[in-house]
Amino acid sequence: MNLLIKQNLSVEQRLQKAVSDIMMKDRYTALAGLLAIGDRSVRDDVPTACTNGRDERYGRAYSEQLNDPELRFLVLHENYHKLPRHLHIYYHLYKMDPELANMACDYWINGKLVEENKLDKFATMTGALANGCYDEQYNNMSVTQIFNALREKKKQGGSVRDFPNGNGVPFDTHEWEEAQELSAEEQRELAKDIDDVIRQGALVAGKIGSGGNRTLEDLLDPKVDWREVLREFITDTCAGGDYSTYNKPNRRYLHLDLIMPSGVSEKVEELVLAVDTSGSIGKYELRMFLSEVKGICDTVKPSRVRILYWDTDVCRDEVYEMDDLDNLPNSTKPDGGGGTEVACVPQYMAEHGIKPQATIVFTDGYLGGSWGSWTCPTLWVILNNKSAVSKVGKTLHVNRDDF
Numbered sequence: 001m002n003l004l005i006k007q008n009l010s011v012e013q014r015l016q017k018a019v020s021d022i023m024m025k026d027r028y029t030a031l032a033g034l035l036a037i038g039d040r041s042v043r044d045d046v047p048t049a050c051t052n053g054r055d056e057r058y059g060r061a062y063s064e065q066l067n068d069p070e071l072r073f074l075v076l077h078e079n080y081h082k083l084p085r086h087l088h089i090y091y092h093l094y095k096m097d098p099e100l101a102n103m104a105c106d107y108w109i110n111g112k113l114v115e116e117n118k119l120d121k122f123a124t125m126t127g128a129l130a131n132g133c134y135d136e137q138y139n140n141m142s143v144t145q146i147f148n149a150l151r152e153k154k155k156q157g158g159s160v161r162d163f164p165n166g167n168g169v170p171f172d173t174h175e176w177e178e179a180q181e182l183s184a185e186e187q188r189e190l191a192k193d194i195d196d197v198i199r200q201g202a203l204v205a206g207k208i209g210s211g212g213n214r215t216l217e218d219l220l221d222p223k224v225d226w227r228e229v230l231r232e233f234i235t236d237t238c239a240g241g242d243y244s245t246y247n248k249p250n251r252r253y254l255h256l257d258l259i260m261p262s263g264v265s266e267k268v269e270e271l272v273l274a275v276d277t278s279g280s281i282g283k284y285e286l287r288m289f290l291s292e293v294k295g296i297c298d299t300v301k302p303s304r305v306r307i308l309y310w311d312t313d314v315c316r317d318e319v320y321e322m323d324d325l326d327n328l329p330n331s332t333k334p335d336g337g338g339g340t341e342v343a344c345v346p347q348y349m350a351e352h353g354i355k356p357q358a359t360i361v362f363t364d365g366y367l368g369g370s371w372g373s374w375t376c377p378t379l380w381v382i383l384n385n386k387s388a389v390s391k392v393g394k395t396l397h398v399n400r401d402d403f
Contacts, residue, residue, distance in 0.1 A: 011042045011063045018071045025122060029204065033197025034079055037190075051078045052175040053087035054182075054190060065128055073113060073123035077172065080109040080215070083194065086143070087179035088187055089232060092299055093147050094176045100154065104147035106133035106170045112215045115139065132171040142225055188236060226398045227292050230360070230381070233394065234296045237358035237377040238271055269357035271302040274345045277311045277333050280364035281383055285400065289362055289381070291329040298325070306354065309333050312341040314348040343372030361390075 009017065019040070023032045038054040046059035056078045063071060081087065086105045087094075094101040110125060110133055117123045125134060138146045182190065273293060275286065290307075297305060301322060309316040320328050345361070348354075350373075358377045365380075365388025378393030384400050 011058070011060050014068075014071060015040065015042060015058060015063065015075070018068065018075050021068075021122075022072055022075060027116065028076070030198060030201030031076075031079065031083075032204075033201050034083060034194060035075075037082065037193055037197065048172050049074055049078060050173040050175055051081050051087070053082060053085060053179040056082075062128065067127065069117075069121055069124040070127050070129055073117070073125055073129060074172070076113055076123055077106075077109055080113065081105065081174065083198070083215070085191060085194065087174055087176050088182075088191075088235075089228060090143055090147075091176060091180060092231065092296070093144070094174075095299065097147075097151065097154075098176070100147055100150045101176075102170050102174050103133050103150060104143050105174065106172075107135065107138045107146050108141070108143045110134040111136070111139040116215070129171050131169050133169070142228075144225060144228065226381070226396055226402055229396050230292060230379070231296050233360070233377075233379045233396075234271065234293070234300055234358065238269070238300050238302050269302065270304050270306055270354070271297065272306045272308060272349070272354065272356040272359040274308045274310060274359060274361045274363075275333055276340060276361070276363035277309050277315065277335065278340060278364050278366070280366075281333070281362065283332065285383060286331075286333055286362070287329050290331060293360070294325050294328045297322075297328075302357065306356070307331055308345060308348065310340075310342075310345050310348075312339045313344050317348075317352075340367050341369040342367045343370045346372040346374050359393075364388075 019035055022028045023035060038056060040056045041058070042060050042063065043057050044060050046057045046062075048062045049056070049058045051057070056075075058074070063074070066074060090101060090105065093104065113123060114125055114134060125132060138149070141149070271293075273290070275281070293305070304322070305320045305325065305328060307316075307318040307320070307328075308314050309318075315334055318331060340363075342361070342363070345359075349356070349359075356376055358379070359374065361378065361380045363380065363382060365382040365385035367388075371391050374392045378390075379396060380390035380393055381396050381398055382388050382390075383398050386397050388397075389395050
């Protein structure tokens, strides 16, 4: 029997009860702050449930048919979209194939929730949720890996919905385009808010002896996919956008004696790739790295991409305009000169008036001499050298096998 524990409670009251139950559950104590981010509402015009990565909306008729464990599962599901910022981090997958992006995110979430609640059934994927996206084969895969597996199955003519534990139909909708309406600054603030409340929640949970949560542990100490980190860095640092300003009043309203702001488009500036010419970085790794950057730039659209090849000096300077980016992965590095002086890169940029919006350094991390003065956001992609840590900017370690 599908017990509906209504107790004459409205859907709004049952939803609040579900949130309170989750906060009180040991393994979800650390989610308390996350559950307070964004708006949560019950809507008559929402068929099931949906999120834009910050706010949650629940369909009244759909929620009414769920029992308490199912409603808790649905609330956790929406917040597990919010937790790793699915609708921002994986927007590029959505642009490639909306259906598969939705499914990949849901397989990732449901796999974790089913495993977390397997013993006590605190939250269950039953009833109206039973036909959602769940298959054990995806339980230890990332969203990108699931997406690629589904895409390959689709290419081979197989059904991406025919699975033994459900029919692969997402039971909620994901408002990807609405999520992109947040400005780059708002996205950064949301990411910081989520990170802050999760770390604080994990600290509190540890102090009061609450049970561990594998999903939170993985997010706080992740096994990173270098492609996703690279994409997030470029998107966050090189995202242009539109904003309003009163410095230039909108002329359309002046005849009404109204001072209204006008829209201004913020152009994305230059992106610099500084590639170490040492022998440790082979042609294959370079091509894969440049191919990934090119794919990201197709979305971000910087004004140009510049490659600086360097050892003790910058030995080649290549510039790729937007209409020439298809040739970026074909660039080949010159033979290395035997030494590395990374300070030559910022020095060269200063001498030639190069002021990028961001710089990505691709190196083996065996660096000599001074580091120089870096004046823009910088990501150091260090190949096969886990002991190397950059003195400025952010560090991303990549193993050769990851390519």
